[in-house]
Amino acid sequence: MNRDMQGYLEETEARILSHLESNHVSDTIRVSSSYSVKAGGKRFRPYLLFATLEALGKDPMKGVHTAAAIEMIHTYSLIHDDLPAMDDDDYRRGKPTNHKVFGEAAAILAGDTLLTESFSIMASDEALSAEKRLAIISRTASKAGFNGMIGGQMLDMEAEGEEIGFRQLEHIHQYKTGQLIVLPVECACIIADAPREIRNRLLEFSEKLGILFQIRDDILDVEGDMAVTGKQVGSDERKNKMTYVSTYGLEGAHEELVNLTDSAGEILDGLSGKVDTQELHNVLQMFAVRDQ
Amino acid sequence: MNRDMQGYLEETEARILSHLESNHVSDTIRVSSSYSVKAGGKRFRPYLLFATLEALGKDPMKGVHTAAAIEMIHTYSLIHDDLPAMDDDDYRRGKPTNHKVFGEAAAILAGDTLLTESFSIMASDEALSAEKRLAIISRTASKAGFNGMIGGQMLDMEAEGEEIGFRQLEHIHQYKTGQLIVLPVECACIIADAPREIRNRLLEFSEKLGILFQIRDDILDVEGDMAVTGKQVGSDERKNKMTYVSTYGLEGAHEELVNLTDSAGEILDGLSGKVDTQELHNVLQMFAVRDQ
Numbered sequence: 081m082n083r084d085m086q087g088y089l090e091e092t093e094a095r096i097l098s099h100l101e102s103n104h105v106s107d108t109i110r111v112s113s114s115y116s117v118k119a120g121g122k123r124f125r126p127y128l129l130f131a132t133l134e135a136l137g138k139d140p141m142k143g144v145h146t147a148a149a150i151e152m153i154h155t156y157s158l159i160h161d162d163l164p165a166m167d168d169d170d171y172r173r174g175k176p177t178n179h180k181v182f183g184e185a186a187a188i189l190a191g192d193t194l195l196t197e198s199f200s201i202m203a204s205d206e207a208l209s210a211e212k213r214l215a216i217i218s219r220t221a222s223k224a225g226f227n228g229m230i231g232g233q234m235l236d237m238e239a240e241g242e243e244i245g246f247r248q249l250e251h252i253h254q255y256k257t258g259q260l261i262v263l264p265v266e267c268a269c270i271i272a273d274a275p276r277e278i279r280n281r282l283l284e285f286s287e288k289l290g291i292l293f294q295i296r297d298d299i300l301d302v303e304g305d306m307a308v309t310g311k312q313v314g315s316d317e318r319k320n321k322m323t324y325v326s327t328y329g330l331e332g333a334h335e336e337l338v339n340l341t342d343s344a345g346e347i348l349d350g351l352s353g354k355v356d357t358q359e360l361h362n363v364l365q366m367f368a369v370r371d372q
Numbered sequence: 373m374n375r376d377m378q379g380y381l382e383e384t385e386a387r388i389l390s391h392l393e394s395n396h397v398s399d400t401i402r403v404s405s406s407y408s409v410k411a412g413g414k415r416f417r418p419y420l421l422f423a424t425l426e427a428l429g430k431d432p433m434k435g436v437h438t439a440a441a442i443e444m445i446h447t448y449s450l451i452h453d454d455l456p457a458m459d460d461d462d463y464r465r466g467k468p469t470n471h472k473v474f475g476e477a478a479a480i481l482a483g484d485t486l487l488t489e490s491f492s493i494m495a496s497d498e499a500l501s502a503e504k505r506l507a508i509i510s511r512t513a514s515k516a517g518f519n520g521m522i523g524g525q526m527l528d529m530e531a532e533g534e535e536i537g538f539r540q541l542e543h544i545h546q547y548k549t550g551q552l553i554v555l556p557v558e559c560a561c562i563i564a565d566a567p568r569e570i571r572n573r574l575l576e577f578s579e580k581l582g583i584l585f586q587i588r589d590d591i592l593d594v595e596g597d598m599a600v601t602g603k604q605v606g607s608d609e610r611k612n613k614m615t616y617v618s619t620y621g622l623e624g625a626h627e628e629l630v631n632l633t634d635s636a637g638e639i640l641d642g643l644s645g646k647v648d649t650q651e652l653h654n655v656l657q658m659f660a661v662r663d664q
Contacts, residue, residue, distance in 0.1 A: 105523030105547055108530065113518070160484065165476030184457030185529050188480065192452065193518045195484065199491050200513040203506050210502035214495050217509060221492040226405070226485045231397030237477050238400065255397055 081127065081362055088130045088140050088147070089123045095148040099201055103193075112182040112190040116155050119173045122370065124363075125150045128289070129264035131359035132282060135351075136272035145205035146216055146267045149198040153224050154260060156194035159187055161233060169315070195224075208271065215270050223259040223266075232256025241320050246327050250291070257297075258290030281351055285360070288344040292367050295337045298323035302330060304371065341368040373419065373654055380422045380432045380439070381415045387440040391493055395485075404474040404482040405489075408447050411465045414662065416655075417442045417556045420581070423651035424560035424574060427643075437497035438508055438559045441490040445516050446552060448486035451479055453525060461607070487516075500563065507562050515551040515558075524548025533612050541614050542583070549589075550582030573643055577652070580636040584659055587629045590615035594622060596663065633660040 096117050103110040126147035130140040162169040162177040163184060169177055179187035202217050222228060232255025239252060265286035269279040301316045302325050316323050324333045344364055348357040388409050395402040418439035422432040454461040454469040455476060461469055471479035494509050514520060524547025531544060557578035561571040593608045594617050608615050616625045636656055640649040 100518075103518040103523065105519050106526040106530075109518050109523055109526045160480055163480065165480060186526065188452055188455065188457060189522050189526050192483075192487065193522050195487055196513050196517040196522065199509060200517060203510040203513065210506050214502050214505060217491060218495040221488050221495065225488040225492060226392075226395040226401050227397050230481050230485050230488065231395065231401060234398040234401045234478065234481050238398075 081366070082359065084140070085127060085130055085134075085359065088144065089126055091141070091144050092123065092126045092147045092151060093117070095144055095201070096152055099148070099197060108182065108186050109189055109193055112178060112186045113193045115181060116159050116172075116178050116190065116194075117152070119175050121151075121155075121173055122366075123151060124293070124367065125154055125260060125264045127366070128261065128286070128363050129268050131363045132265050132268035133272055134359050135282075135355040135357055136268065136274050136278075137356070138268075138272035142207050142271050143268060145201050145207065146271065147264070149202045149220065150260070150264055150267070152194040152198040152201070153220065153229075156191040156198075157224075157229060157233070157260075159191040159194070163187060166233075166237065167319075212270055216267050219266055219270070220263060223263040228255055228259035229257075232259070239322065242322075244322055249322050249324075249327065253291065253294040254287075257294050258287065261290040261293055262286045278351065278354055281347055285344055285347040288340055288347070289364065289367055292337060292340045292344065295324045295333055295340070296367065296370060298325045299330065299333050299337070300371070301325070337368060373658070374651065376432070377419060377422055377426075377651065380436065381418055383433070383436050384415065384418045384439045384443060385409070387436055387493070388444055391440070391489060400474065400478050401481055401485055404470060404478045405485045407473060408451050408464075408470050408482065408486075409444070411467050413443075413447075413465055414658075415443060416585070416659065417446055417552060419658070420553065420578070420655050421556035421560050423655045424557050425564055426651050427574075427647040427649055428560065428564035428566050428570075429648070430560075430564035434499045434563050435560060437493050437499065438563065439556070441494045441512065442552070442556055442559070444486040444490040444493070445512065445521075448483040448490075449516075449521055449525070449552075451483040451486070455479060458525075458529065459611075504562055508559050511558050511562070512555060515555040520547055520551035521549075524551070531614065536614055538619050541616075541619065545583065545586040546579075549586050550579065553582040553585055554578045570643065570646060573639055577636055577639040580632055580639070581656065581659055584629060584632045584636065584656075587616045587625055587632070588659065588662060590617045591622065591625050591629070592663070593617070629660060 097114060100110060100114045100117065129143050129147045129150065133140040133143050158172060159178045161167050162172055163179055170180055171177060178190055199217060202213060202220065205213055224230065232252055235252045236256050262283060265282050269282060298316065301313060301323065304313050324336065328336060341364060345361065348360055351357055389406060392402060392406045392409065421435050421439045421442065425432040425435050450464060451470045453459050454464055455471055462472055463469060470482055491509060494505060494512065497505055516522065524544055527544045528548050554575060557574050561574060590608065593605060593615065596605050616628065620628060633656060637653065640652055643649055
């Protein structure tokens with residue numbers, strides 16, 4: 081990641097936190113919603129958005145509001161997924177999960193807050209025309225909604241402990257995690273008015289990135305280091321969850337990861353000359369080798 | 373309520389349900405989110421929006437998307453508020469609450485769905501200009517978010533069992549229920565380009581309507597008929613909740629209701645000649661005497 085990218089990510093976090101600070105009604109909500117944002121994470125989705133804007137020759141600063149909104153939606157989904165009624169996780173990013181610190185009611189409401197306020201941030205983005213803001217709001221609601229992330233989370237919950245086929249596993253991940261990785265690329269293409277052909281190739285790239293992200297996640301659940309991942313290791317197996325590792329074995333999952341990384345890289349190579357893919361190659365590497 | 377208004381409310385419900393039908397990923401989410409919409413309710417907020425549009429001489433059909441979105445947000449808030457970690461209610465509108473039927477995970481996700489998809493509906497409202505859609509999205513996120521409904525719900529949870537003053541009780545309700553009653557009036561003024569002076573008076577009216585709504589709610593919790601309200605009676609007292617009734621007594625609460633109804637009616641009278649307040653008077657009566 082180049083130093084500029086680091087700066088855009090810092091701008092994104094600052095944008096989120098300053099918005100959350102403007103909460104003057106409930107101290108609990110302000111503190112609990114900020115807690116999960118400050119708990120860190122690699123900001124993969126904002127990074128992917130900025131790298132795509134850079135590839136398309138557009139000033140990445142134009143994407144700060146959108147990146148902030150997407151990261152808020154990602155964060156809300158983690159808070160709700162961690163709840164006892166859902167995945168029931170006690171640790172996230174090395175820290176106690178939101179409901180462990182603030183209780184379930186405050187955690188539910190902190191998630192609701194981040195989701196609701198993400199739309200405030202998108203609607204008030206004065207760097208973009210009204211039409212572009214609406215297009216971004218529309219795509220975001222769609223990718224985060226019932227035909228996207230929420231739908232996938234429900235399928236995932238229902239598949240727990242069930243015998244499902246591999247196709248179905250891929251189908252679940254395509255929604256549960258995939259859509260919110262495609263989203264930053266799609267939004268960057270809207271912001272930069274990307275030509276249709278380039279847009280389609282970038283979306284293909286982001287779909288591969290989504291699968292790759294999930295495979296890496298499953299591998300980390302087996303061989304990750306809790307001190308680094310911040311999550312309890314082995315939780316998929318304990319929950320009898322079907323994963324890429326339980327399907328292919330650890331070695332097979334690693335192979336699949338390498339294959340996907342290669343084919344995603346080839347898409348970028350096919351775009352060279354048309355867009356500057358340097359930073360997107362960095363994103364791809366980061367997704368492939370991440371240890372948290 | 374005139375027959376046209378009934379038609380707009382039917383359009384609103386149809387708009388919500390057809391949108392929820394377009395969910396092709398999770399059957400559970402489609403069924404659980406539709407369940408709470410179909411469970412009824414008086415559609416006070418859509419009615420208030422349509423009545424305000426009619427008062428302002430604007431075709432109420434222009435408000436169907438916005439009304440649908442506001443009703444979805446109201447419905448999501450009920451689903452989340454009823455959860456065991458929140459108000460822990462088993463009945464709502466005479467039917468088992470969402471989590472009682474579908475389980476907590478599906479209920480949390482059904483709420484998340486209705487909130488997220490409400491923004492899809494607002495963003496795709498082709499009856500309105502991009503600028504008006506953005507203004508409506510922005511006001512909605514603001515009134516539903518941390519400085520509105522969610523903030524109020526958190527304050528309300530924290531006040532349970534506490535000794536709070538009456539001013540604080542009013543403060544809580546202003547956010548928890550008041551903001552989402554002001555919202556339809558504000559959105560109608562955006563859609564109809566209402567002159568500032570008229571807009572300010574209508575907003576004042578809606579603020580009174582919000583307080584009145586809460587007083588009636590508190591009264592119904594004591595003297596309501598479960599067969600009509602669809603809620604368990606006496607739940608505030610069991611939870612040791614401070615209400616208008618616990619503060620003023622039942623008779624005092626009734627008096628307060630009459631006073632507020634009068635002063636809200638006077639605001640409307642002051643507007644006669646400028647706007648056609650007939651239907652807004654009907655809304656006021658409905659709020660004041662509702663038995664569910």
